[in-house]
Amino acid sequence: MVPARLSTVLLALALTLTVALPAARAECVGENLIDSMPEAERRALFDAADRVPYPRGNFWRATRGDQTIHLIGTYHLDDPRHAATMDRISPLIDSASTVLVEAGPDEEAALMSDLARDPSLMVQTEGPTLREALTDPEWQLLSDAMRERGMPPFMVSKFRPWYVSMLLALPACGLDGMEEGMGGLDGLVIARAQENGIPLQALESHDTVFRLFAAMSLEDQLAMIRSSLALEPISADYSVTLADAYFQGESRVIWELTRALSLRLPGQDPAQIEADFARMEQVLMTDRNRAWIPVLVTAAEEGPVLAAFGALHLPGDTGVLRLLEEAGFALERLPL
Template sequence: MSRPLLALLTAALLLPAMARAECAGQNILDSLPDADRSALHAAADAVPNPRGLLWRATRGDSTVHLVGTYHLDDPRHAATMARITPLIDATTTVLVEAGPQEEAALMADLARDPSLMVATEGPTLREALPDEEWALLADAMRARGLPPFMVSKFRPWYVSMLLAIPACDGAVAVAKGGLDGMVIDHATGRGIPVLALEPHETVFRLFQSMSFEDQLGMIRSSLALEPRSADYAVTLADAYFAEEPRLIWELTRHLSLTAPGADVPTVQADFTRMEQTLMTDRNRAWIPVIEQAAADGPVLAAFGALHLPGETGVLRLLEDAGWTVERLPL
């Protein structure tokens, strides 16, 4: 899943220590009318490479294995690691969204400049949001162990990232780092270089380019899913392990568009903007990094699964650059 890096790195610091509360919701797809479920699958299948988590890209003598990851902890990752461990061991370089050096640099930036995450001027979220929306946000943050008065001062893009972490998963799931963390730990233990696909400040730059109102739109999109957060978390994980990453995106959009009181044009615009900012722009920037690493030997690149499919997904962009991509059994 393409959860943006900053939430995964900092939420564990902000949320109080707690026992892991497993998400015990129901799979939303199972409860949808047949017509809606079919429409979602059709929408997912309309883009290139909608299914699959493990791929091989070749061009000449160069080989890159690509693994779509899920950033939260799940016992099902053990089987995935068993499958990809021989691929990691055979690589010259492992590429991830953020390696240990980037994590350390990010934490240092936050310690040095809290304004990266906390607004020092302009309206607080309590002042910017209507009472009804603020009440929903306050409840959602309390469920994550965060006092609303503190959240009110956070930059809105960061709050949207906190909302992306299901309350029922809590800080423990985030702290473990999901499949990404497992890949990094294994490669580091074997002495295989782990390099980042992007500079550690990328997430900051992406969101700094968005207006305050656009960032509020991200909060609203997240709040639309909050009443069914446990169901949503279970559904996302199930879809991921069913190797259907694009279905995750289509379902998220569907739930936001059909939420009570949703303004359809606004939601559509928000999703277009988020896809461009959080996925497309980053995907394009990753291609030369992957190609440069592949020039030195076999590469395994592990990153959020939502970056794989689509017209501007990593797989299609590699194809456009002359690579042949092949889905492998996971």
């Protein structure tokens, strides 16, 4: 069972998972929560981040013999600051033998095919709807939040709760003009590779997100919605903070901030939250990171590789960078 307290980390999932969400644009106006913290709290965030290997930096080169992998940690929402990143990495995309991404066009097509064949993957086909499962006040809060995101409550009521929590992870302000969105830096990388005929390969199966949440009970998923709604008032500030941290190359600070916000919610047990975050890191990052390493290494044996995936996968004891180091690769942080 996935503990309900882990729901607050869903706000970070836009940076760790590629899922069937509408393309969003990072146009929120809000306060940077880290900048406004007292100095001691801010220092504690960075100290916590620094306790893991490779805590900062979004652009790296891994080499082993004649094998070269360029790794770019991505932000899955659109932002005009991606243009500078693309200027830097486009030559590497063009010269790569393979571009690796979390999910490419083939995976998106397979995902849509699965959903067309089996709507129950994302829609509740039996049991209570969200309108029936939530209290009247909870449903009213959710309805208001979804209307702000351009989604009618009657439709949302039929979605699986975990998916609704993912929608709540994208602030309403970030969905302005979403029809123009490119899917963040990932989408820009994919488009560049397609334009230049560079082979694209996915790091994982298209159904990864479904398998990640398949073991969750209905009550766990409902609790995730409740906690996400509790953070709704600061969602714009949080979105601004995450984007700023990403473009400053502070990947691990994003994770530590989410942990700190979780601890601030009323009635939380710090020890339980630490255990919950360890479990979430194992499921969402460690297990996936380990599965990606053979894919990265095999591709590198065929020629230079550029790999683009969520920035939170880079740092940590079981981050992609440390795992490549353990596989014999030398690592070099590159400027952006």
